[in-house]
Amino acid sequence: MKVLCLWYATEDEISYIKGAMPEGTEVVAPKGDYLSRFDCAYADVEHLAADAEAIIALSVPEGVPEVAQKLKVFSWLHSGVDDLRQMGALALFKQRGVKLTNIRGANAVAVAEQAMMFVLALAKKTLLKHEALQERQKPFPIYADEYRSAMLHGRTIGIIGLGQIGGRVARHAKGFDMRVVGVRRNKGKPVEYVDSVHGVDELSSVLAKCDYVVVATPNTVETNQLIGKAEIAAMKPSAFLVNISRGSVIQEKPLHEALTSGRLRGYAADVWWTYGFGRAFPAGSGSRLAVHKLPNVIGSDDQAANADDVLQRNIQWGTQNLLEFATQKPLTREVSLDLGY
Template sequence: TVLSSRTTVPSSSLNGRTLGIIGVGGIGSRVAKLAKAFNMTVLGVRRHPERGANGADEVYGLDALHAVLGKSDYVLISTPITKDTDGFFGSAEIAAMKPGAFLLNIARGNLTHEAPLHDALVSGKLSRYGSDVWWTYNNCFPPTYHFPVPSRTGIHKMENVLGTGDQAANADDVIELAMDRSIESLSELQAGKPLKWAIDLDLGY
């Protein structure tokens, strides 16, 4: 077998490219640090930009979302899903992205609008889409979190899509880590100390 120097689906370089991270909390900041190892420029967007983000070159507020999207070769969605973020990434956000950019979703499927994403992947507006999370459809049979119906539009079957089925947490130390954090939280609660892993019920995360 002779391997061609060209493939039908060429790979893309990370070196020197720009990564826009939407949501640079704990997870987004970790990704930013990893991206710097590939000599990437990292732009972050978060609700409170004054908090910064370890690993990001610049951090912006939500008002600069579209500007960051227009500068990014790769866009990573890593926001929590709340009443404010549910479905926030739609037609306007996709239109603001660079032609041929990559979109990656490591948070929740319902953060994005499925139909405009499908259209952008078909038209070539977006080069690739990668996701470990899929849409949850209301009153759907069979149930959709996250299989056996990962995408009604068939996004998961497209050649320019790389998808897995909620496998990011399927690692050999995840349960142990969750147990350690639970024990830590119980100890803090019993001692009357502030909870390190507390959830803000108003914000939803």
């Protein structure tokens, strides 16, 4: 089997994949200049993709799925596959019978830690108090509403999406003696560390009970724009909202209105909106309404998984997917091409 790495893989990375696969496996990667492992030029891989039976990838140059006529399995080194869906790859894979796998859970530890960092930073007004210290401002009025920290102990945290990331957030929250409620597609399946599990149809009633809400759901057709005006209106004005899912799961304009009107206490995110409406509105990312610049907002730009151990685990788990396929074992991380996760 010929395996194509869709990044400018190092010799060590190529050797690792080859060593993990059955004898006789060919592992190839493009040669060229790059800035990161997410860079890969179509011109550098077109000739390699034509007869590749397996692809392992961090990104996909437009046109590669179409020329990979012999492709049988695609190992995606991410959890969400919305990028593949948007470029038409999921439909193409379904048409050709290509198996798709991901590495769901590989970055769960890092992303869940980032989520809890956001919860704590919002609650404790970390940036505000750090900046005050740097500027040598006078001490804040003790116990005044504007400067007093929020507590986690005894409070309720709602987790939207109880996959491996959401499940770890629940575990961390219990360490702070929080009540944990969750929302998931399959509400009948209990989750460790979650006090009660609810369906999506109960979302508004769950939000009304929460002091903190962490959005960790996959971005699918069903969850796109999930949190809008009605859902935000259901939340407590004292609540904090954290997004570690995808920017498009939360509607931008209602969120901005809630944060600037006092309807919502604070927001934190590692993920933001992306825009691309053709020539009339150039492609870009961030927040058109400058949500990220509001005083009650903190964030990072897709950095939650940029942590120790994550890259190595990504490649290891992605290679395991290919090994399972090559040895005709069940694909433990196969993605449903219909559901998108």
